Amino acid sequence: MKNALRVRRSENFADWYQEVIREADMAENSGVRGCMVIKPWGWAIWEGFQAKLDRLIKETGHDNCYFPIFIPVELFEKEASHVEGFAKEMAVVTHHRLVNKNGKLVPDGELESPLVVRPTSETIIGEAMARWIKSYRDLPLKINQWANVVRWEMRTRIFLRTSEFLWQEGHTAHATREEAIEETRQMLDVYRQVVEGSMRIPVIAGEKSPGERFPGADETHTIEAMMQDGRALQAGTSHFLGQNFAKAANIQYQDRDGGLSYAYTTSWGASTRLIGALIMTHSDDDGLRLPPKMAPAHVVIVPILRDEAGRDEVILAAEALAKRLRAQRYDDEPVRVKVDLRDDSGANKRWAWIKKGVPLVVEIGPRDVAAGTVAFVRRDAIGTKRSASLDEFVAKIGDELNELDQKLHDDALAYRKANMVEGLANYADLVEHFEKKGGTGFVVGKYSGDPMIDAKLGEIGLTIRCLPHEQSGSEGQCLVTGAPATVDAIYAKAY
Amino acid sequence: MKNALRVRRSENFADWYQEVIREADMAENSGVRGCMVIKPWGWAIWEGFQAKLDRLIKETGHDNCYFPIFIPVELFEKEASHVEGFAKEMAVVTHHRLVNKNGKLVPDGELESPLVVRPTSETIIGEAMARWIKSYRDLPLKINQWANVVRWEMRTRIFLRTSEFLWQEGHTAHATREEAIEETRQMLDVYRQVVEGSMRIPVIAGEKSPGERFPGADETHTIEAMMQDGRALQAGTSHFLGQNFAKAANIQYQDRDGGLSYAYTTSWGASTRLIGALIMTHSDDDGLRLPPKMAPAHVVIVPILRDEAGRDEVILAAEALAKRLRAQRYDDEPVRVKVDLRDDSGANKRWAWIKKGVPLVVEIGPRDVAAGTVAFVRRDAIGTKRSASLDEFVAKIGDELNELDQKLHDDALAYRKANMVEGLANYADLVEHFEKKGGTGFVVGKYSGDPMIDAKLGEIGLTIRCLPHEQSGSEGQCLVTGAPATVDAIYAKAY
Ligand SMILES: [Zn+2]
Ligand SMILES: [Zn+2]
Numbered sequence A, B: 001m002k003n004a005l006r007v008r009r010s011e012n013f014a015d016w017y018q019e020v021i022r023e024a025d026m027a028e029n030s031g032v033r034g035c036m037v038i039k040p041w042g043w044a045i046w047e048g049f050q051a052k053l054d055r056l057i058k059e060t061g062h063d064n065c066y067f068p069i070f071i072p073v074e075l076f077e078k079e080a081s082h083v084e085g086f087a088k089e090m091a092v093v094t095h096h097r098l099v100n101k102n103g104k105l106v107p108d109g110e111l112e113s114p115l116v117v118r119p120t121s122e123t124i125i126g127e128a129m130a131r132w133i134k135s136y137r138d139l140p141l142k143i144n145q146w147a148n149v150v151r152w153e154m155r156t157r158i159f160l161r162t163s164e165f166l167w168q169e170g171h172t173a174h175a176t177r178e179e180a181i182e183e184t185r186q187m188l189d190v191y192r193q194v195v196e197g198s199m200r201i202p203v204i205a206g207e208k209s210p211g212e213r214f215p216g217a218d219e220t221h222t223i224e225a226m227m228q229d230g231r232a233l234q235a236g237t238s239h240f241l242g243q244n245f246a247k248a249a250n251i252q253y254q255d256r257d258g259g260l261s262y263a264y265t266t267s268w269g270a271s272t273r274l275i276g277a278l279i280m281t282h283s284d285d286d287g288l289r290l291p292p293k294m295a296p297a298h299v300v301i302v303p304i305l306r307d308e309a310g311r312d313e314v315i316l317a318a319e320a321l322a323k324r325l326r327a328q329r330y331d332d333e334p335v336r337v338k339v340d341l342r343d344d345s346g347a348n349k350r351w352a353w354i355k356k357g358v359p360l361v362v363e364i365g366p367r368d369v370a371a372g373t374v375a376f377v378r379r380d381a382i383g384t385k386r387s388a389s390l391d392e393f394v395a396k397i398g399d400e401l402n403e404l405d406q407k408l409h410d411d412a413l414a415y416r417k418a419n420m421v422e423g424l425a426n427y428a429d430l431v432e433h434f435e436k437k438g439g440t441g442f443v444v445g446k447y448s449g450d451p452m453i454d455a456k457l458g459e460i461g462l463t464i465r466c467l468p469h470e471q472s473g474s475e476g477q478c479l480v481t482g483a484p485a486t487v488d489a490i491y492a493k494a495y
Helices: A013-024 A040-059 A073-077 A080-086 A122-132 A177-198 A244-249 A273-282 A311-326 A346-355 A366-371 A390-418 A427-436 A453-459 B013-024 B040-059 B080-086 B122-132 B177-198 B244-249 B273-282 B311-326 B346-355 B366-371 B390-418 B427-436 B453-459
Strands: A027-029 A036-038 A070-072 A092-101 A104-117 A141-150 A164-174 A204-207 A219-226 A232-240 A252-254 A260-262 A264-271 A299-303 A337-339 A360-364 A373-378 A381-389 A420-422 A442-447 A463-468 A487-492 B027-029 B036-038 B070-072 B092-101 B104-117 B141-150 B164-174 B204-207 B219-226 B232-240 B252-254 B260-262 B264-271 B299-303 B337-339 B360-364 B373-378 B381-389 B420-422 B442-447 B463-468 B487-492
Touching: A013 A027, A013 A040, A013 A273, A013 A346, A036 A040, A040 A141, A040 A164, A040 A177, A040 A273, A070 A073, A073 A080, A073 A104, A073 A122, A073 B104, A080 A244, A092 B104, A104 B092, A104 B104, A122 A141, A122 A164, A122 A244, A122 A264, A141 B141, A164 A177, A177 A204, A177 A219, A177 A232, A177 A264, A219 A463, A219 A487, A232 A273, A232 A463, A244 A264, A264 A273, A273 A390, A299 A311, A299 A346, A311 A337, A311 A360, A311 A366, A311 A390, A346 A360, A360 A366, A360 A390, A366 A373, A373 A390, A381 A390, A390 A420, A427 A442, A442 A463, A453 A463, B013 B027, B013 B040, B013 B273, B013 B346, B036 B040, B040 B141, B040 B164, B040 B177, B040 B273, B080 B244, B122 B141, B122 B164, B122 B244, B122 B264, B164 B177, B177 B204, B177 B219, B177 B232, B177 B264, B219 B463, B219 B487, B232 B273, B232 B463, B244 B264, B264 B273, B273 B390, B299 B311, B299 B346, B311 B337, B311 B360, B311 B366, B311 B390, B346 B360, B360 B366, B360 B390, B366 B373, B373 B390, B381 B390, B390 B420, B427 B442, B442 B463, B453 B463
Parallel strands: A299 A337, A299 A360, A420 A442, B299 B337, B299 B360, B420 B442
Antiparallel strands: A027 A036, A070 A104, A092 A104, A092 B092, A141 A164, A164 A264, A204 A219, A204 A463, A219 A232, A232 A264, A252 A260, A360 A373, A373 A381, A442 A487, A463 A487, B027 B036, B070 B104, B092 B104, B141 B164, B164 B264, B204 B219, B204 B463, B219 B232, B232 B264, B252 B260, B360 B373, B373 B381, B442 B487, B463 B487
């Protein structure tokens, strides 16, 4: 059977990815280096993600707020390892005016001190926390912002790596180390709930090795997902910052005994990168496949209008069905239904919605109206056009969406299981495995914690994705150094 | 009676404004020149506004999307009057890296061509529209984005004029002039619905005079509100851009006859400035007053816990009341209730919530629990502590909120009416009026349309706020030039 996309996953995964995005009309490269335009279909998916995550962020006691887009370079100089990690790739504002010189606009009004477009906001939020926190009564302080950030990137790919991206960044301050670590863990679990529960992307939660930590963090925790080319994608990170940023920004509080202590801080973020993960986890050679909880439309109804006769009846029947479906609920919300009345053929419309990943595409023609039936395809089985009575279709809408939801998760989990490798003996095996298999999949192996490991893996394009929270506890030898080791690690190539 | 704020409106309006914001803990100046930090209470109000406006933007057929924060200067050079209007006050990115030189971070990696942090997105969205629009079938194209924008400002004031601010900007393209003008009008009316209907700020809708138009627009329409110092604030603008941006960006489409035509475009925006308008319209010398539809909490319940005895019963009663109130609806949503269990005195808590503008502050103490009553104050009459049975309070919650909602609107409208002046004879009268009255209020007078008028008014710090859509149709003499004129205009000082 011919597929809707011109490129197959198995042939050229990177081109296939671009093709899914283009055919689903989700986003495109802008004329501006490394920046993307997120188009309505891509944006609607992001809005759905935002709504789900924002609700959980609020339910766990965080308040939204907003901090400046510009960060003075002096603030960046305060936290040494943070500087090292970020200073290499930022947009720097040096002027506050353009003047017209012979028809060309040139920068003018040089700033006394340059400003950086935020790559992340620990420094500027730390400065605010130092103003706001005076006593233990002001703790914990738990805030979040939805914002755009910029990290200059030379090689970009839509959603996965763009100079400007959108995210939320949570920032909290606590009186004790234990409470801050608990917060770090809790928010990682919040990410897991949305990414696994709603986006249906299976993830492995764990801690980053030292070389992969957020610059300035004591611990970085992550959820890691496997894409359909076997590479890993970091789907959300949560950082325990210890007292590093508190000391750099002077976030001190008076404790119950009147003494002065530094707070413990955390930060955690999830970004538009997740839309890339959604695409690379679930899509197939016919385009995007959306888990129902993330679909801007659960059902699209395409009226089949071959001639003028019966046209009104068909449209009326489509609208009536839409109304009945909207009265049903799925995922605690009304079922989302579109009726596609655009001026195009039924087949073109059906394929357009399939490529956009809509869970159920329904067709109603004059014969269906007469018979009280609909014809439909579900996105996980588009080769099978099914028929049902209107009543039956309405009654089963929740079941259909639930089955699809489960199917996408099961498929993704099965793919990951099939591409997990255990039992490699040593570094030579590791190198051979990735060369032989073209560099994909997750290898589970031991890790000794030697500080040289991250750098050595970097030389062959590998990283430790995480030290899973669920550990086997067995003993063995470090896959890189050969030293005795008990810690399990995931070794993989990554986005 | 003593007031909760240290500064009265009548003494120093500008200081009073800052004091309202500080005492309501809504926002503050950041360490970054001209940028503000929006704190949780201010942000929650903005989120409420966003939700209401976003719903109407979608209901009128617009899709949300997202465009890059950076605009290449070349794009700016294309539309001449747009350049003139914006080129003087923008943040310019010239480098993409910082390097560490003797412990100081200095810009490195100079860009071949500078990028501007968007002050507005007509240019970059115009470029995208030119890619997307091929035929009349692609029209109308109706999109919107929620974004941060930057216009470098030397003198800033929180919410009212900040270098970075947040807004939505709608951008549409149409086949005909009439349809584009209809869109311009429709979106102005959407702003009016939210600003007047939910924020309860009375506005006058009209068209801007040529000197006050958006740079590059053929027509700018506006809703103008009067603040409590008599000055005008532009609460939302909607621009008919004619074919100016379409020609600059080459937005052409093939019409039904196969010919090639330029589209007509519009843009319209509303910003965090509106939070400033909300404050300056409704607040009093005791702090913020929130119209109920904009209040993050409709009711705050303060349990009065004088001693340990009865403590649990009081908290239980407070929570039970909160639950009953949340089961009531107001403005199509559940009533929003907070129970304030912070460790502080009842009086401190009551005043804190009054200064934050919460519509109803309720106190429950042990005696109330025994009697089945509550004591409460409504924000428009805080001197009157009232008592009611629990049942009565729950049953009347909607009435109380409606009465307050109406009262705030009536007060604001009464203020505006009392500060509208008609019947001035000539320019000398106009000058004298503003000098004598300290420069406040709206003067309604005739306007001849002479191109020199905007500049002449500028010399004395006045502007034409708008030519109201509702015109008297009478004849008279232009207040500035003395020439015969039929058009009514609003003359005022403005924010
Ligand atoms: Zn962890
Ligand atoms: Zn108008």
